[in-house]
Amino acid sequence: MASAYKIITPVTTEPVSLTKAKSYLRVDFADEDTDIQDIITRARAYVETIMERALATQQIQEIYTIARPTGGELSGPVNEGPNWYQYQEQLGANPFGAAQFYFDLARPPIQAAQPITIQTRVTVFDNWTDFTGLYTIDDTQEPARMYFQIPITANQWKFTFWAGYDPVNSYVIPPDILQCVMETIAHFYQNREAQDVPGTLQDKMLRRRSDWV
Numbered sequence: 001m002a003s004a005y006k007i008i009t010p011v012t013t014e015p016v017s018l019t020k021a022k023s024y025l026r027v028d029f030a031d032e033d034t035d036i037q038d039i040i041t042r043a044r045a046y047v048e049t050i051m052e053r054a055l056a057t058q059q060i061q062e063i064y065t066i067a068r069p070t071g072g073e074l075s076g077p078v079n080e081g082p083n084w085y086q087y088q089e090q091l092g093a094n095p096f097g098a099a100q101f102y103f104d105l106a107r108p109p110i111q112a113a114q115p116i117t118i119q120t121r122v123t124v125f126d127n128w129t130d131f132t133g134l135y136t137i138d139d140t141q142e143p144a145r146m147y148f149q150i151p152i153t154a155n156q157w158k159f160t161f162w163a164g165y166d167p168v169n170s171y172v173i174p175p176d177i178l179q180c181v182m183e184t185i186a187h188f189y190q191n192r193e194a195q196d197v198p199g200t201l202q203d204k205m206l207r208r209r210s211d212w213v
Contacts, residue, residue: 005060007058039185047181051208055181057162057165066155110137133152135147142210
């Protein structure tokens with residue numbers, strides 16, 4: 001199964017204010033305020049790319065495409081894993097009971113209290129149809145997992161949701177992640193000749209990477 005996403009509503013409020021960034025950089029003049037604000041945005045976007053997280057509120061649109069089934073005994077790998085759709089309405093399809101049908105959502109943390117739109121279609125030539133079945137979201141894990149009661153006939157699923165740390169809505173950015181952003185801001189400010197981010201700093205980011213695919 002393939003998955004891809006895009007940001008349809010970008011960040012409007014950065015997780016680091018200009019005042020906080022200037023204090024960290026020990027800059028007490030206003031001449032470079034515009035440049036520093038741009039650096040904050042670049043640093044946040046860079047850390048998001050490495051960590052695969054949403055560091056501030058943004059709206060995500062993610063599309064899952066169900067893998068094409070094999071066409072015969074000579075097609076595909078030997079002993080291919082089970083297909084979710086073979087489990088539909090088959091109690092006891094695996095040794096532990098009814099199989100769970102779910103998708104992992106990109107760029108945690110999801111803001112589960114915000115509206116979520118779910119749409120499906122059979123082929124890429126069809127119009128998207130709103131999904132009205134039963135589902136639940138487990139946002140206690142990263143990435144958040146969306147469970148569905150019964151899979152339906154659809155080859156593509158589209159999820160539109162809000163994600164990102166937002167202290168106003170109790171999604172406080174963890175200190176270690178915030179520190180990565182601050183260090184990246186400092187690096188971009190001190191190395192304006194486009195030097196690469198140090199490997200030690202990248203390693204810090206990778207330790208908090210969210211693998212959702």
